[in-house]
Amino acid sequence: xxxxxxxxxxxxxxxxxxxxxxxxxxxxxxxxxxxxxxxxxxxxxxxxxxxxxxxxxxxxxxxxxxxxxxxxxxxxxxxxxxxxxxxxxxxxxxxxxxxxxxxxxxxxxxxxxxxxxxxxxxxxxxxxxxxxxxxxxxxxxxxxxxxxxxxxxxxxxxxxxxxxxxxxxxxxxxxxxxxxxxxxxxxxxxxxxxxx
Numbered sequence: 001x002x003x004x005x006x007x008x009x010x011x012x013x014x015x016x017x018x019x020x021x022x023x024x025x026x027x028x029x030x031x032x033x034x035x036x037x038x039x040x041x042x043x044x045x046x047x048x049x050x051x052x053x054x055x056x057x058x059x060x061x062x063x064x065x066x067x068x069x070x071x072x073x074x075x076x077x078x079x080x081x082x083x084x085x086x087x088x089x090x091x092x093x094x095x096x097x098x099x100x101x102x103x104x105x106x107x108x109x110x111x112x113x114x115x116x117x118x119x120x121x122x123x124x125x126x127x128x129x130x131x132x133x134x135x136x137x138x139x140x141x142x143x144x145x146x147x148x149x150x151x152x153x154x155x156x157x158x159x160x161x162x163x164x165x166x167x168x169x170x171x172x173x174x175x176x177x178x179x180x181x182x183x184x185x186x187x188x189x190x191x192x193x194x195x196x
Contacts, residue, residue, distance in 0.1 A: 027099040031155040031166045035183045040149045046177050047139050051132035058129045064122040064190035065115050071188060074112050082108035093184035095170045123190040136161040137169060144189055151177060
């Protein structure tokens, strides 16, 4: 049985899909930074000025499930698609490495029911996301129901874009968006909802 793994949808000009029949398939990787926004409009102006491309806005619902290691969530993107995302990322503020698998899901409601029955639901996150692309970085401006407004960088790693270079680019973007230390976040939205 072949399992299709992908870093992100190919229309986003990010890493190409890979197909593997092995359980030991390597995950994709990125460098992430998440911060609370002081001004959504100011961040939008910076993102618009920097962006090579702006993708259509998305309404996303993420359902987080209990798992033994890392994080597991089903993302439903309104009117488009659903995907299962399994990832490992340290809970620390500032730029941090994340390894992940993204798999398309054809029957999200049935799939969610199956995982809820076997693993249990941890939390549910609903958000409106604006997406800007700058080089190999996805810039997300998020309005998260019940939490507030946030900025997220995801620098996608590849043979062309190495970790050290991507770390530096994320640091430069942090300066462009004037993100203060006190605004940096170390947890996922799902964990923030749990502790709210």
